[in-house]
Every structure is written in structure tokens, then in C-alpha cells.
Amino acid sequence: MAKDTSSAKKGTYKEYGAPHQDLREWLDRVDTMGELMKIDGADWNLEIGAVAEMVYHSTPEDPPALLFDNIPGYPKGFRILSGMTNSIRRLAMTLRFPEPQGAMDVVRWYRDRMKDFEPIPSRFVNTGPILENVDRDEDVDLLKFPVPFLHELDGGRYMGTGDLVIMKDPDSDWVNLGTYRVMVHDKNTVGLWMSPGKHGRLIREKYFKQGKPCPVAISVGHDPLMFLAAGNEIQYGVSEFSYAAGHRGAPFDMVKSELHGLPIPAYGEICIEGEIVQDDERPEGPFGEWTGYYASSVREDPVVKIKRVYYRNNPIITMARPGRPPSDYTLSKSVIKSALVWDQVEGAGLPGVQGVWCHQNGGGRLFNVISIKNSYPGHSRQAGQLCCNVHAGNYLGRWVVVVDEDIDPSNLWDVTWAMASRCDPIEDIDITRRAWSGALDPRKRAGDNFNSRAIVDACRPYEWKDEFPPVAESSPELAAKTYDKWKHLLGK
């Protein structure tokens, strides 16, 4: 697969055979692709968040990654990176795929890779750049880093957004990573919001049940491959470090944290370590969330007491700023989630899947579409139920739409046309009740962790699909002939 990349020019796509060593080498590659925008002087207090929002709301093709430096009040070199993998080309490059023509290419390649995918366990090393600086106990001061205040109604500065919360299951060797938000309470205390049912929360409960504090390390700057794994529902019991390394094609190097022996990325940027304590709860939130609202508001939540901070010289915080979509990570979320759902519905035995797309409009969760070759009675309902219920598609879903194979699931024109024309609401919408929701659901009152799902069958009815009125559109032959003659008018 490795290609000769020596002739690549600035701005061209490069398919790298060898994995990037770390975030910094990856940034060089992104710069070479012409997809890195360096921004000097933006303030941590709302300005960085607003700039990221405006860039990603305007959804240009292949939006750049944003690297903020010279942040007022902080030393030059203490940087924040937004939108790491939020372009199709950056995402493909990161995952070591060829140049894609569109998002569905990456979805397909990812899901193809999953068919014989093997996680690769981490390799422990004695040292690494992450140990260039270690602050201990009284010297810990989280606000020595330019922690951003991201949205106007946030309850505090959020250090962890594109982060990895690293925890070890007390009953086994399993190390879980999850991307869970981290709010700074003071110089050595943070809040950590893990929704009920998330693996990190299940692990925390185990420690608390045993009457013990829960050890945790939180990386807030690292390789984007790790973020892609930590922010998506990977199977219970599988370490996202090994999963990410499977995509890398090589193990990641880890050093053991000083206090709890947790693995922390040797080439990471900043990692904090401490314990979640049961008897110290403080208000966490509100925070602008991926649904586009501040729904979970403010709650009392157990805090993490931070006792170690490990960081490289001139460290980079990797930020992911949720909010009204699209935002700086929703494209990559949609791609990975779509591929995982596709893989899992096929794993559950569903034939004939043509594509899956979890739309950015629903934050990659609330509006998901599956396209199938509808081949037997009940096939389309089976597809809808599975798309709604496999683990990757389950948390905080709302709408699942099943469409025929002539509909591109990522194209909202196509999808809404199929819903409008092939679906009879009274026959073709099934409701699933008491499904997995949570505090972030804007349509639920506080404390209600269940929601319902609509499964919309927008396929032509199976029994008479061959009699369904023909589509009023030029045939491929007529379209090709016409294009050939009129391409000077029709463009590409």
C-alpha cells in the first residue's frame, strides 16, 4: 500500500505508508496537505471557541485544522488544536487510506478494514517526550495551560474535550479510554462528566462500590487516532489504545504513570493524573453540547483530585468543541460512527447493506440512515431495528431511516425525498420505547434517561416494489449522452 510520496507538493494529498510518530509529525503532514491554519493571538476566553464555531459552521470543503498560538496570557508555544480530523482528506490520511472522493469512501474503507481487524496491544517504554516536564502535588496548576472557555453559558473552562480518559477495570487488565468532558474547578481539581452506561462510568462505579477512589489519567493532547477511538463506542473490554494501534498498524508506546501505573502515551502532549473521589461533589456544567444545546445543565458530580501533570515542552491541547452542528469534530464522528454501525449490523447478520450515514445534523447520533437492497419480506424493518439497536448506534438515537439502494444515505436531498415519497407514516413508522438516552437529551426533563426512537421505513413496499411508479429522471444512458454533448455548459 505504501506509495512514493517524495514528489508530493504542498497542498496535494499524500498517502503515507509509515504511521506518524506523534501529533507533531501528523501536523507537519497536514501542513504539507495545505490543511493547517495557524492563528495567532486569539483569546482562550470565548474567542478560540467562536472562531472554531464560525470556521466549521461555514462548512467549506475540506475545512482546515486550526492551530492557535500566542494565546494572550500564555507563553508562545502553548497551543490549542481544533478540528484535527474534521476533513475527509485529513481523516483518510490519518487512517492511512488512499485519497477519497467523498465521505462514503472513507466509511466503506473503514468498514472493510473492520472485517479482519486486529487490535495491537501497547508497548511499554521507560521514557518519552511526555516526561519532559512533571509537576507533582503542590506544584500542580492546571491553569498554567491555556484552557479555553468555549461557549458563553458554560459553567467553567474545559480542559478536556478532545481528550482520553484512561481508566483500568479493577477486576481485569482492561484499560478503557473514553472522551468525556473535563471542567477545571481550580488549580488541581476537575469535574468529569461520564453519562450513565459509558464504560468509564461503569468502571468508576466498581471502585466506588468497593469504597475506593477511582484512579484516572486524562490525556488532553495526543495522536488523533486515539481520539477517533476514544470518542466512539468500541466494544466493552477492548482497550481503545489497542484499537487505535490496529488502525495505526503498529503499537503505541506508553509510559506508566507515577501514581497508579496507568498507561499514558509516551509521545502525548499533556496528561494529568489523579483520583475520582466519591465524597467530594461539585457543580459540573452547563456545557454547550453536541446536540446543539446546554441540556444537561448543572449537576453535582464527583471531582478528580489531580496530583501529577506530565507535559511536553510547548504542549498542544487537542480541542473538540461541541455545539449546534456542524462543529469541529462532527464530520469525523459521522464517518467513524457510520462505519461502526455498518460493521455491527452486518455482524448481526443483516445482508444487502449498501451504506450507512449518521448525519452531522444529528451530531452523528440523532438522525441515522441505512441503505439496503430490500430483498425479502421484513428485511427493511430488520435493517431499521438493527441500525437503531447495535451498540454503536444505540446511545441517544432518535431517527433511523431505511432507504433503498438507489438512495445515497449521506445525501439529505435523496433521503428526505425517499421519506416524502416512499413512506406511508401510518404503516411505515415503528416506535421503540424506553431506549438508552441521558442527561444530554434536550427533549427530556432532568432525571429521565430513556427516550423513544422512530424507525422510518422509506423503502418502496416490498410486496409491490416492482409496480412502484418509475422514477422521473433521465436514464444513465441518456444522462451520459447528454453530458458528453453539453459538458461545456454542464461543468464537471
Ligand SMILES: Cc1cc2nc3c(=O)[nH]c(=O)nc-3n(C[C@H](O)[C@H](O)[C@H](O)COP(=O)(O)O)c2cc1C
Ligand atoms: C468530542 C466528544 C465529547 C464527548 N463528551 C462526552 C462526555 O462529556 N460524556 C460522555 O459520557 N460521553 C462523551 N462523549 C461520547 C463518548 O466519548 C463515547 O460515547 C465513547 O464511546 C465513550 O467511551 P466508552 O464507550 O468507553 O464509554 C464525547 C464524545 C466526543 C467525540
